[in-house]
Amino acid sequence: MRVYFLSCERAALKLDGEYAGTCDMFEQFAELDERRGILAELVPGGNRQPLNFFIDKDFFEHPHDYAAVAVAEHARYIYADEFKEKSDGISVLAQKRAGGSLVTVFRQGGIFVAADGADCAVMPLPPHFRDAKIAVCDAAGNTIAAISAGDRLALLCGADMFFCGRAENYECGADIAVTVPLGGCAGLKATLTFEAAEGTFKECRRTVAATRAPADGTEHIAFFEGVLHGADCTTMLDDGISGHADALKGYLGEFVAVIPPDGYICQKYGERTAGLVYRRQGRLYDIKYFAAEMKDGKIANILPVCQQD
16 A cells, blocks of 8 residues: 655654655655554654654545645555644743734644734644734724744734735735645636624635636646635536536535546546545545546546545
8 A cells, every 4th residue: 555644844864763755845755564553753953843643544534633644546645744842831921912903823732823912812823823923903993913934824803813824925904815825737826805793704705816827737737726725616617518617526525635646547547537526524535536627728527536444
């Protein structure tokens, strides 16, 4: 069984105690015998704890809270997206008053933000916020705390965190607009608009657009990514099926990610194949593969080619 290991940050991979390379968003893979059980360990740098677990015949049948796991016809994927920090007491990373709330980003075995005002809350933040900075802005008569760290942004209105994720920039005015890089073959970007509602802000509008043309041979991947994120993909379809663009989301189902095919899938089903990732339960996912038939550089048909049993 081939197992792919991925990590949100660079980490050393050990299998049964032996060094097996490093992994990050460029995966490392190994051929494993799940019948006997293998001890896997991912060791990150810095002051963060390693992640270790046994891979056996039951591992890919149950969701896990320490990693996302996906099952495909021919392979398995393990993605570690957070490493806990070693406990070294509590330390304040950033603090600022935003209107009637005192906003504090602190570390205590992880990264958290506390809002202390008329309403109080303590909320976890991703580990990317280790170097957090806090700015304050006004929107629709409300004071907003904007916590930023690199390409990550969290927005709070009082004790409510209404946005947390990747962001290129944000603008506060009558509404709040956040530009989110989605990436992919066509460099998708989303503009999210939030409007004031019941003491906080709610997303009221989302527009998604491509910033570049996909490279030759990746048009089908770009199409699936566009469907996933709600972009207008009509121009990527051949005239024969462009009239059915609105029905494609229902046909493909509620997938949450798109992955390119590896060598096995390309050899068996062709290079115009893409893996769509579906949530089975919790952090356990299934990968189904679809093939695109092309005509003059556009998609003329989409067919399922395989899925895990």
